[in-house]
Amino acid sequence: MPSNPYTPGQVPRILAGRAVEMRRIEGLLARVATYGELGGPLMVFHAPRGIGKTSLLRAAQRGAVEAGFVTAWVACSRQQPVLSAIAHSVGRALERADAVPAGTRWRGQLERLTVEVGLPGAKVQAEVSRKEAATAPPHAAIGMLESLLHDAAASVRGHGGAGLFLLLDELHTASADEMSVLLNTLQNLDGERTENPLATVAAGLPVTPEALTRAATFGERSTFVSLDVLSDDDARAALVAPAEAEGVTWTDGALAAVVTESRGYPYLLQLLGSTTWDAADPDTGTRLTLAHVKRGLPVARDQLAAMHRARWGAASRLEQRFLAAMAAAGDGNVTRAAIAAGMGVDSRAISVPRERLIEKGVIEPVGHGLVRFTLPGFGQFVRGLEDA
Numbered sequence: 045m046p047s048n049p050y051t052p053g054q055v056p057r058i059l060a061g062r063a064v065e066m067r068r069i070e071g072l073l074a075r076v077a078t079y080g081e082l083g084g085p086l087m088v089f090h091a092p093r094g095i096g097k098t099s100l101l102r103a104a105q106r107g108a109v110e111a112g113f114v115t116a117w118v119a120c121s122r123q124q125p126v127l128s129a130i131a132h133s134v135g136r137a138l139e140r141a142d143a144v145p146a147g148t149r150w151r152g153q154l155e156r157l158t159v160e161v162g163l164p165g166a167k168v169q170a171e172v173s174r175k176e177a178a179t180a181p182p183h184a185a186i187g188m189l190e191s192l193l194h195d196a197a198a199s200v201r202g203h204g205g206a207g208l209f210l211l212l213d214e215l216h217t218a219s220a221d222e223m224s225v226l227l228n229t230l231q232n233l234d235g236e237r238t239e240n241p242l243a244t245v246a247a248g249l250p251v252t253p254e255a256l257t258r259a260a261t262f263g264e265r266s267t268f269v270s271l272d273v274l275s276d277d278d279a280r281a282a283l284v285a286p287a288e289a290e291g292v293t294w295t296d297g298a299l300a301a302v303v304t305e306s307r308g309y310p311y312l313l314q315l316l317g318s319t320t321w322d323a324a325d326p327d328t329g330t331r332l333t334l335a336h337v338k339r340g341l342p343v344a345r346d347q348l349a350a351m352h353r354a355r356w357g358a359a360s361r362l363e364q365r366f367l368a369a370m371a372a373a374g375d376g377n378v379t380r381a382a383i384a385a386g387m388g389v390d391s392r393a394i395s396v397p398r399e400r401l402i403e404k405g406v407i408e409p410v411g412h413g414l415v416r417f418t419l420p421g422f423g424q425f426v427r428g429l430e431d432a
């Protein structure tokens with residue numbers, strides 16, 4: 045009996061679509077591999093949760109490894125200073141690749157950077173180091189990160205590798221100081237581009253471009269690429285390809301139903317693929333039908349409802365009032381004025397909950413001050429709450 049190939053909440057077995065985005069990353073890597081030089085400015089993919097940022101970066105990482113890169117993956121988080129996480133990840137990547145720079149200087153560098161920007165793991169220390177970073181000029185950290193990345197990249201190349209590929213997921217969690225150090229470092233490395241065979245790609249929530257631009261004026265020179273939901277063709281591929289690998293097919297009716305229900309949202313495609321599969325419990329050679337989709341739907345809806353509840357529960361009272369006013373205004377794009385009116389306050393008074401909810405990825409800006417919910421069905425869920 046083949047096993048369920050769908051991956052709600054995990055990196056997909058097969059990345060559907062995203063050819064354009066993969067080509068852009070490959071362009072950076074090709075420059076590093078071919079000329080041994082810096083692969084251009086920081087490339088930042090931004091989108092709400094569940095759209096596929098981590099999946100894209102993981103696929104790019106796999107491709108880079110095949111192309112001879114040493115890759116360092118950093119999952120940025122507020123619990124840990126980002127710069128020391130970078131130092132650790134780069135250090136580990138070089139050790140695994142047996143490409144640690146010669147001499148004792150390297151170890152010292154790693155340790156100094158780790159100490160300078162806070163010891164990882166310990167929350168209290170992280171907070172202390174964040175406060176210090178706000179007052180101390182970050183020049184020392186820039187210098188250290190710069191020589192760390194330079195030495196690491198040059199060493200990979202010196203050991204016959206294509207270069208160093210640094211991937212920074214969840215970059216929106218970095219503090220302004222950390223972003224500033226990172227951007228200044230990459231800027232400096234660009235000044236001697238031919239000496240630095242390195243490419244850096246990041247992903248974060250939709251606030252990331254703005255946060256980077258605020259952190260350093262030249263942050264805006266980064267390459268910002270927004271990720272959208274999958275097209276209908278790519279959505280079908282996301283369903284068909286994993287099943288096909290297990291010898292299972294979809295009827296056209298079943299495919300159409302899931303594509304419509306998910307609206308191209310990758311997490312929902314995986315969730316509905318998974319619940320349909322479990323409802324069918326298929327043998328090799330069988331087909332997933334509309335009846336299976338329908339039988340799986342309640343399970344998928346339960347899962348979504350749990351996510352809605354978790355997001356609602358994590359919102360402050362003020363944020364909940366914001367969400368209720370927004371939900372009352374409808375499921376599409378909602379104006380600032382409509383939300384303020386629903387809350388009975390001036391539209392300037394809603395900035396704080398609005399920013400916080402965007403940061404949390406519950407809502408996203410869609411231009412001209414409009415916002416919308418990121419998770420399908422969330423508005424309906426809020427309208428159904430009695431205490432909202």
Ligand SMILES: Nc1ncnc2c1ncn2[C@@H]1O[C@H](COP(=O)(O)OP(=O)(O)O)[C@@H](O)[C@H]1O
Nearest residue numbers: 052053056060093094095096097098099310311
């Ligand atoms: N291109 C894709 N093809 C198939 N599934 C995808 C794709 N992108 C994302 N997914 C699925 O969508 C869900 C969310 O992906 P993830 O990369 O974690 O999103 P994000 O990092 O933006 O929150 C996961 O279940 C993943 O398997």
Ligand SMILES: [Mg+2]
Nearest residue numbers: 097098099213
């Ligand atoms: Mg992610």
